[in-house]
């Protein structure tokens with residue numbers, strides 16, 4: 194089926210087209226620059242920007258794929274989780290297109306879509322798989338028996354998400370928002386062992402798959418302030434590398450342990466933080482050592498986009514999952530185990 198996907202959960206208006214598991218186009222408009230001076234996404238600004246970008250982005254996606262609206266077989270839209278006002282713009286637009294074209298509508302989970310996007314590049318996911326989902330608002334370890342209808346959460350962050358920690362540490366270091374990419378770049382010139390930052394929830398008695406990054410964020414801020422107060426120089430490269438190492442060490446250790454504990458030999462990493470070069474390298478190293486097959490989408494597809502929504506929609510159509518009712522609403526706190534509604 195040819196599936197048109199709508200993503201508006203945060204500051205990206207993403208419209209993607211997928212046929213089966215083949216990526217046809219992935220058009221993106223972003224209001225990121227408009228939020229930068231606030232140091233975070235402003236919901237009202239994001240909603241307005243989605244509204245303005247919607248129709249032109251749909252047309253760009255169709256033109257890039259060389260298809261017309263009449264070719265579309267189904268529509269998928271992010272129903273949640275995310276910013277309510279932002280989600281509503283996508284849901285309203287998707288409903289309008291579905292009604293006008295008389296095609297089924299699927300309200301999909303944004304987090305499951307971050308995992309599903311990998312299928313566009315690496316084919317059908319071997320199930321069961323373990324998925325590490327690390328993004329701006331979420332950090333979870335998932336057991337995925339069936340991406341279309343059965344996703345179980347093994348653990349999650351008890352405070353900050355991994356991406357949130359990158360964004361907050363970037364602020365402390367005077368790096369631009371969002372903080373992931375500039376920290377990733379700065380870390381390449383730094384020493385990951387320069388400073389021993391804490392690894393949350395990794396003590397010998399910690400048997401959970403939960404994460405905690407707020408203590409790490411505070412430790413980095415204290416360390417930097419201490420240096421500044423003492424009039425000593427702060428190496429942005431060393432702090433970035435040491436902070437990043439602490440995050441990816443914990444993420445990869447717990448992901449590999451989840452695979453072992455559940456007898457699963459496939460790991461997929463998704464979400465914006467999956468674009469991190471050190472996370473990808475360390476995960477590969479540890480998966481190789483443990484005999485686990487690792488899959489990570491290209492960095493471009495790790496952050497929010499419409500193709501990931503179309504990819505999950507396509508999976509739902511193929512699995513025969515019922516379409517959404519036309520009174521589908523947005524669910525800002527849609528739980529991860531609810532794949533579609």
Ligand code: ATP
Pocket residue numbers: 202203274275303327328329330331355356357359360371372373374377464465466467468469470495496497
């Ligand atoms: P969610 O998916 O939880 O709703 P979101 O949609 O805002 O949140 P994504 O777009 O999936 O999040 O990811 C954005 C996050 O990814 C930001 O916190 C950003 O700093 C982080 N990120 C992006 N690139 C990198 C990178 N190279 N290294 C580390 N973090 C990164």
Ligand code: MG
Pocket residue numbers: 203204205496497
């Ligand atoms: Mg974003």
Ligand code: FE
Pocket residue numbers: 303307328329464465496497
């Ligand atoms: Fe996201």
